[in-house]
Amino acid sequence: MSYPRIVVLFGIAISIIFFAISTMLYSRSSLSDQNSSKLDTVGGHTPGYPILKTTGDILDPTSSVINPKNAVVDPMKYLREFNYGRVSTSSNGTVIRDFTLIASDQQTKEVSPGVFYNVWTFNGTIPGPTIRATEGDLIRITLINQGTKFHSIHFHGIHPSEMDGVFEGIAPGGRFTYQFTAEPFGVFLYHCHMQPLEEHITHGLYGVYIVDPKQGRPQADEMVMLMNGYDTDFDTENNFYTVNGIPFYYMHHPIQIEKNRLIRIYLVNMLEFDPLNNFHLHANLFNFYKTGTKLIPDEYTDIVTMNQAERGILEFSYKYPGMYMFHAHKTEFAEKGWTGLFFVKDNTSESVNQNLNVTSTMNNTSYSKSNFSNATNIVPTGGLK
Amino acid sequence: MMEREETNIANTYRISKRTILFGVVPIIVIGAMIILLLNSPGILFQNSVKPLPKISIEKVEFSDGGIVAFIRNTGPSNTTIAQADVNDRIHPAAIEPSRILTRLADAKVIIPFVWNIGEPYKIGITTDDGTRFEKTVDSAAPAPRPTVGQVSTFAIIGTYVGVIPVMMGLIWYPFIRRLSPNKYNFFLSLTAGLLVFLGIDALLESNEIAVNTLAPAFNAQILIIMVAIVSLITLLYVSQRLIQRASKRSKPEIEYKSGYSSHSEPDSELSDIRSSSTSSQQQLLIKPIAISMMIAIGIGLHNFGEGLAIGAAVLLGEVALSSFLILGFTLHNTTEGLAIVAPMAKSRRIPVTKLMIMGLIAGGPTIIGAWIGGFLYSPIATVIFLSIGAGAIFQVVYSIAAWMYHTNGSRGLLNNHWIIMGFAFGMLIMYLTGLLV
Incomplete structure (x- = not known):
């Protein structure tokens, strides 16, 4: 056989390999063609900003909704969801509340639009469920560890040493029931206290724990807000800041409240890495009850600043209908997700629509009516159940 | 017996079907492995961690x-x-x-x-x-758009930085013609010094871009060395071929010193050329005008890279083009014109038009580079052009060194203090004028 024919054969062999590789690469790259042939707009949220049309994809965490299947939490559900446990009464008349928390550390969930993070959770969400009881109730919380590491629950409040969740970790597959009397009244938090502590907290093992005073608090539209952050690239600096788990969520799903109705927010700061965090309310002031352990307010203000694990109760009502922001007045946090909207409705539905139209055109916002209809209706919850 | 041995020898160079099989099988196996690895990563590496994105x-x-x-x-x-x-x-x-x-x-x-x-x-x-x-x-600036105004701005910058300095350097031609051999050697080695500086500068510059702008996935640093070496050896080959062809047609232009032919020839490459030719002396070396042309091309490539860098700097907002910066480049580049005229100063008179063409070859690419760098900046292209330029410059340095070695006869290169001084001084000039940029 002659030399040129060899060359031809080699050429064929090599070109077959290249063909194989290139078809495979192409079949992979065709993934990216799925979303094409549409024209989206971006940039219309801020007054004075150009609106851009694109044939590509939109990267807009301020208006895009996470698929509930992947989302680390449903912030609208979390906002007004208070868990009172399985209630029973002991022989001496004490109310017993039983809770079950399942710890896991293997899931990857969407914590900000498009960003997936290995979350460690109580009952599958960040923040974990809000646990609520009345002063003097007996609380029994069973922790089931379905994770791969030791976990525990450390509650703030008054309880015996062995119920503190610090020295005894629950092994993977194990379970333990924490049992203590709810005292004193106030707003508290719970979190995993295993080492390395920062790692267990920043991955998401925390939640809010509320103890109501025996005499109750005035009737109000109550909600819980937990401020946190996510360090998704592990450089001990947060990449995202949120209230109730997902950045910018209440920007595209404003919290609907009623004009002149008393609003009560149980506010907890669980932010890791940054030494402070704060809450600022627009066009209004609120009564602030530090740690919620007194029934008289400590301050009448429009901003409260908290270190990690600090918390309190905010009470206010809106005088005028319309759209109002609330956000961290550490503006870096606000621009990385810790920002939201109250949509104050007048009692009549017509004026609501009018107000909505006015605010939409004035701010040049792109909120559609469907966004509002998605928002959960107000479920008025009394101070006590 | 004899016949069989002959057929055996013939068989060694003939390729049978079995031989083809041995040649093709490895390629087929590699192809199969690629298909397997790309299609079933889950089966083979189930426990591997997802690779970090970049x-x-x-x-x-x-x-x-x-x-x-x-x-x-x-x-x-x-x-x-x-x-x-x-x-x-x-x-x-x-x-x-x-x-x-x-x-x-x-x-x-x-x-x-x-x-x-x-x-x-x-x-x-x-x-x-x-x-x-x-x-x-570092500093936000509106991206240059290829408007008439912007195009002509870059053209003016390119002319100031590239064309004018090189042309000014060419004016030294008559002056260098009248120098004594020692002083002439001084200027030739000065040229070599200038060029070595430019070559190192191009390598460092492209290395900087490779490290700062290009992703490690491009392996740009090894690319620089590779491109520079390939460009160097390719140009050496091309220049040798050019001389061989030229010497077949024309008579030697240079009168060598009488002592030269008795001087022993240590360079095997050069002796090869000598043995293959009829007249030993004519074909030994690149003709001065060829060296000058090579220098012009090499400097042209260098200036193209420089133009890319200037255009890109404007685009990337890394530099505010000040008149001081342009003055610095102008002084820096004037020496490049000197580099072009020095080798051919002692040969027969060069027409002005030829000089002008060489000046344009060396200086003109600055304008084109500035356009490309400003409007379609590509770091990888910049790195490649700078590396080609570096290779071209080192080829020119080699040609000058070989030229001086032979014209100096028995004295050699390193025995001549004029050459040492010129070389050092050439690099020093570039360093000092480079401080202005």
Whole structure:
């Protein structure tokens, strides 16, 4: 056989390999063609900003909704969801509340639009469920560890040493029931206290724990807000800041409240890495009850600043209908997700629509009516159940 | 017996079907392995951790009402872009053509943003696993658009920096013609010094771009060395071929010193050429005018790279083009003209038009480079052109050294203090004028 024919054969062999590789690469790259042939707009949220049309994809965490299947939490559900446990009464008349928390550390969930993070959770969400009881109730919380590491629950409040969740970790597959009397009244938090502590907290093992005073608090539209952050690239600096788990969520799903109705927010700061965090309310002031352990307010203000694990109760009502922001007045946090909207409705539905139209055109916002209809209706919850 | 041995020998060089099999089998096996690995990564490496993504932000442009980041997936696998930010503050953005980037694929991230001229900006890109990649722009400036005004601005800059200095250097031609051999050697080695400096400068410059702008996936540093070496040996080959062909047609132009022919020849490459030719002396060396042309081409490539760098600097907002900077480049480049005229100063008179053409070959590419660098900046292209230029310059240095070695006869190169001084002085001039830039 002659030399040129060899060359031809080699050429064929090599070109077959290249063909194989290139078809495979192409079949992979065709993934990216799925979303094409549409024209989206971006940039219309801020007054004075150009609106851009694109044939590509939109990267807009301020208006895009996470698929509930992947989302680390449903912030609208979390906002007004208070868990009172399985209630029973002991022989001496004490109310017993039983809770079950399942710890896991293997899931990857969407914590900000498009960003997936290995979350460690109580009952599958960040923040974990809000646990609520009345002063003097007996609380029994069973922790089931379905994770791969030791976990525990450390509650703030008054309880015996062995119920503190610090020295005894629950092994993977194990379970333990924490049992203590709810005292004193106030707003508290719970979190995993295993080492390395920062790692267990920043991955998401925390939640809010509320103890109501025996005499109750005035009737109000109550909600819980937990401020946190996510360090998704592990450089001990947060990449995202949120209230109730997902950045910018209440920007595209404003919290609907009623004009002149008393609003009560149980506010907890669980932010890791940054030494402070704060809450600022627009066009209004609120009564602030530090740690919620007194029934008289400590301050009448429009901003409260908290270190990690600090918390309190905010009470206010809106005088005028319309759209109002609330956000961290550490503006870096606000621009990385810790920002939201109250949509104050007048009692009549017509004026609501009018107000909505006015605010939409004035701010040049792109909120559609469907966004509002998605928002959960107000479920008025009394101070006590 | 004899016959069999002959057929055996013939068989050694003939390729049978079995031999082909041995040649093709490894390629087929490799192909099968590639198909297997690409199609079933889950089966083979079930426990392996997902490789870390890597996004390179290659270029950031500031336009009317927005910032555009040109990004490339330089990681080992496909990556999805999640979010974009300006100064570490999240902003809505668009990504074209798609947020899913295959390996080495690129995309354009457009962030509507009202930016301020002259302020530094950090552009960040976050991938779907939450990793953030950042690029700092020292000073925001509107991206040059290929308008008539901008095109002519770059042309004027290129003329100032490239064409005028080289032409000024060419004016030294009559002066160098009248120098004594020692002083002439001084200027020739001065030229070599200038060129060595330029070559090192080009390598360092391309290394800087490779390290700062290009992703490690391109292996750009090894690319620089590779391109420089290939360009050096290719040009050596081309120049040797040119001389061989030229010497067949023309008579030698140079009268060598009488002592030269008795001088022993240590360079095997050169002796090879000598043995293959009829007249030993004519074909030994590149003719001076050829050296000059080579220098002009080499410097042209260098200036092309310099133009790219200037245009890119304007585009990237890294530099505000001041008249001082242009003055610095002008002084720096004047010596390049000297480098062109020195080798041919002692040969027969060169017509002015030929000089002018050489000047244009050396200086003109600055303008083209500035256009390309300013309007379509590509770091990888800049690195490649600078490396080619470096290779070309070292080839010229070799030619000058060989030329001086032979014209100096028995004295050699390193015995002549004029040559040593000239070489050192050449590099010093470049260093000092380089301080102005």
